[in-house]
Amino acid sequence: MKKTTFDTWLVNGNITIFCGSHADEFKKDILSSSLLGELVASQKSANPEVNWPIYTETVQKIGWMVNSRGNQRLDFDNRNLLTLVGQCAGSDLPKDEQQALADAWAELTKLQPDSPAITAIIDKLQRSATVSESSNISAVSTGAMLTIIRNDKTVVTLQVTFETTHCLDSDLLDQPVLNAIGNDRTNSWQLSSLLDGRHYNQVRADVLKKLGRNIETKLLHITAASG
Template sequence: MNKHSYDAYLTNGNITLFCGTHTDSFKNDILQSTLYANLLATRADNNQEVWWQTYTQTLSKLGYPLNSREVQQLEFHNTRLFNIVVQGTGSALSAKEQQALSSVFSELEKLPENSSAIEAIITKLKANASNETDDMADAHTDNRPVSTATLLTIVRNDKTLLTLQISFKTSDGITPDILNQPVLTTIKDGKNNIRLLRSSLDERKYSEIRESIIKKLGKKLQTDLLHLNPPPSAN
């Protein structure tokens, strides 16, 4: 693979994108540790603010220096998820990283709705549906407004991570259209809908707890991690 290649996974239904070339051992450490943090946060609370706090605190305990955090409230209407990601990360994403991310969304768009990847993403979005109103029930019907959230992790060529949590509302229920169609709208609750974390993994520190994390994850390593094969890189 050349330096402009990418590799993508689903971690408990959330996209994790590796930009550039990384060793398999490094990828495994990132995937396993973030999956563990994801599962703990999901167990803690469905509220996305609480979820985010638990997730970031767990990462810190696992050996991730949390370099910076940003929150903001973006206004968007009938917008694609990819566009919200680009807007939410601002100048943090390079042109090559944006292209890699665009390619991942394009590949997902080609998958049948009953594919394991699409089903994992939709299941996670439904699990994240707000339960403050009747949104939770609406998530299992169709053509009803639903508030939910997703998490995106981008591992850059220099091994630093950008982690983005996006909250949004869709007027047509939770369907595969969320991934690539302009159906997303700002939740009108006055709260921040974008949370961005810059971090990195202290590989030496994590090596001391790696085996215990793998043991705790158990079968989740087979059921909650899914490799999305990218197209061949251009030379």
């Protein structure tokens, strides 16, 4: 199996992974448009079920062309976030890109719990957190969104909601502490899209103007932990 490179970013606490080689300008466009969608959605609601359609509608308006979309109910117990992402992605990712995702995740788990990246991820989970109504024990429900940009520039966006009796910390990335919320509702959403460069060229300046300093404060590049 060929080795696929990866480049990892956080967009307001959401993990974004570029698989393979992409032009810097393309990366900037994806990150900026995704950030605008995230900020618009977050301003409307912290509830993942509410802000998912707001996010997807926003990025479509500025040039993300939808290839496919879907949602489903996943039943799971004692999972970590990586295995949930893999379950959501299903067959959308070939094996080399699945390995790139796993490699990127391994780098994240090497970071110190108090690092800026881990802090941003956990802060995002906490902003969406509510006390679960489905459990007789103390549990918190929240949701995570992940974006994977494939070698062919397809943008795969995934969101999954879950509950845990574990505290919201870095263990959620790779420890089996996540369970399905017991309300029988949809808990997984997927969007596959492509950035229409011609459309985005027309709105790029407006997007950047709306983002302002959020470009510097809400985008974080992840570099490999030393050692």
